[in-house]
Structures are given as structure tokens and as C-alpha cells.
Amino acid sequence: xxxxxxxxxxxxxxxxxxxxxxxxxxxxxxxxxxxxxxxxxxxxxxxxxxxxxxxxxxxxxxxxxxxxxxxxxxxxxxxxxxxxxxxxxxxxxxxxxxxxxxxxxxxxxxxxxxxxxxxxxxxxxxxxxxxxxxxxxxxxxxxxxxxxxxxxxxxxxxxxxxxxxxxxxxxxxxxxxxxxxxxxxxxxxxxxxxxxxxxxxxxxxxxxxxxxxxxxxxxxxxxxxxxxxxxxxxxxxxxxxxxxx
Numbered sequence: 001x002x003x004x005x006x007x008x009x010x011x012x013x014x015x016x017x018x019x020x021x022x023x024x025x026x027x028x029x030x031x032x033x034x035x036x037x038x039x040x041x042x043x044x045x046x047x048x049x050x051x052x053x054x055x056x057x058x059x060x061x062x063x064x065x066x067x068x069x070x071x072x073x074x075x076x077x078x079x080x081x082x083x084x085x086x087x088x089x090x091x092x093x094x095x096x097x098x099x100x101x102x103x104x105x106x107x108x109x110x111x112x113x114x115x116x117x118x119x120x121x122x123x124x125x126x127x128x129x130x131x132x133x134x135x136x137x138x139x140x141x142x143x144x145x146x147x148x149x150x151x152x153x154x155x156x157x158x159x160x161x162x163x164x165x166x167x168x169x170x171x172x173x174x175x176x177x178x179x180x181x182x183x184x185x186x187x188x189x190x191x192x193x194x195x196x197x198x199x200x201x202x203x204x205x206x207x208x209x210x211x212x213x214x215x216x217x218x219x220x221x222x223x224x225x226x227x228x229x230x231x232x233x234x235x236x237x238x239x240x241x242x243x244x245x
Contacts, residue, residue, distance in 0.1 A: 081094055122195040127158065146211065163193040174240040175227065183241055199237045200224075217241065 025046050032042030083090040090193040118124045130152070132144045144152075144164055153162040164187040171178045188209040191197060198218055217239055219227070228234035 127193075146187060153189070161189045161193050163187045163189040165190060167227065170242050172227070172239055172241055174238060179227065181223065181241070200232060 016023065025043075028046035028049060029039075029042045032045050033039060037045065103159040119127060132142050132148070134142055142165060146164075149162065149164050156162055165184045167182055167184045170181055170183045172181050173179075186204075188204075190204050197203065199221065201218070204216055204218075205214075208225075219234075219239075224230060224234060228237070
């Protein structure tokens with residue numbers, strides 16, 4: 001139970017206890033008045049007879065706690081008895097609840113990751129994903145050719161810039177042992193579109209962004225720490241990806 005629900009429940013219980021104590025004190029006071037006491041004296045005697053209100057409230061809270069524990073234990077015993085009497089039905093109900101809760105948790109996790117949680121980029125709400133769609137082919141959603149991507153960017157009047165990428169699994173073999181990596185081939189303006197810059201080193205040069213230009217690579221922070229131990233002097237070192245330096 002969330003803490004704020006417990007807080008509201010405690011407040012409601014305190015209000016109920018105060019109401020019960022006032023009722024009993026007023027009843028005793030009325031009895032004293034009927035016996036011939038003055039109202040002030042009747043109320044004072046009623047309070048004295050009842051004793052400290054906070055002490056009484058704490059004793060009543062203990063009674064409520066014991067009642068809650070007894071009710072919980074009784075419900076658990078009833079549940080176990082029902083499971084023993086109808087194990088097949090109980091298992092079916094438990095599995096149904098488990099599948100329902102699991103499915104809802106998975107759906108919420110996906111919605112949270114895709115729709116609710118902001119992208120980890122500056123002004124992430126302004127990023128838009130573009131696709132090429134060809135309804136007449138078997139796989140209508142196809143990759144965009146680099147030349148067409150540049151045409152989109154040249155004719156673009158809506159976005160600040162358009163870039164693209166695609167990923168594939170590969171191996172980095174410049175170390176003592178090959179290491180499996182996921183490499184991304186990016187189009188020009190990639191970091192510009194995301195609104196980020198390298199923590200160390202530089203962005204790709206104009207020559208490196210063209211097909212047939214010099215090879216260059218930017219590595220992730222995790223790869224930098226695992227492969228190079230977080231050494232700042234790793235800038236400029238060569239990697240061997242898919243047999244290419």
C-alpha cells in the first residue's frame with residue numbers, strides 16, 4: 001500500500017476514534033447532569049472517569065490492529081481451504097491472473113518506453129521518424145537509399161535537417177579476442193539531427209560522410225570503457241570492423 005493511502009487511512013481512523021470518545025463522554029456528562037451536577041462539573045467528572053484520551057485512543061488502535069490481523073489470517077485460511085478443495089480451478093484462476101498481470105505490465109512497459117518516457121536527446125519531442133513505404137512490393141517498408149535521403153533533405157521545408165542510419169551485428173577484431181558489437185552506418189548530419197556532440201573527439205568530416213571517403217568511427221561510452229578502460233588517449237586508435245580498419 002502506498003504511504004499516502006496509509007496516511008489517509010490513519011487520519012480516518014483517528015477521526016472515527018475522536019467521534020466515539022466524544023459520544024461516550026457526552027453520554028456520561030448527560031448522566032451526571034441528570035443526577036444533579038452542574039454542566040461544567042458533570043463534564044469534568046466524565047473526562048476524569050474516562051481518563052486520558054490519547055491513552056484510550058492508542059488502546060483502541062491496538063484493538064483495530066489485532067482485528068485487522070485476525071481478518072487477514074482468516075482470509076488466508078479460507079483461501080488455502082478453497083485451493084485444497086478445488087486445486088484445478090484455483091490453478092486456472094491463478095494462471096489467468098498471472099497472465100493478465102504480466103500482459104498488462106508488458107504493454108505498459110512498451111507504452112512507457114515508446115510514448116511516455118522522453119527520448120534521451122535535447123528537444124526529443126521534436127524528433128520524427130520517417131519511412132519509405134512501397135505498397136506494391138512484398139515488404140512495403142523498405143530502407144531509404146542514401147541518394148534519395150539526400151534528395152529528401154534538399155527538398156525539405158519542414159524539418160531542420162534529415163539524416164538516417166541502419167544497424168547490423170559485427171565483430172571488432174583489433175584486440176586480443178574478437179568482440180561482438182552492433183555497428184551503425186550513419187548518413188550526413190546524424191549528430192546534428194539528434195542534437196548531440198561527442199563527449200571526446202570530433203564529429204565526422206565532410207569527406208568521411210561521402211561514399212568512398214576515409215573510414216572513421218565513433219564509439220559508445222560503454223565500448224570506450226570496456227575496450228579501452230575509459231582512456232582519453234583512445235582517440236585516434238584504429239579498430240578493425242568486418243575486416244576493415
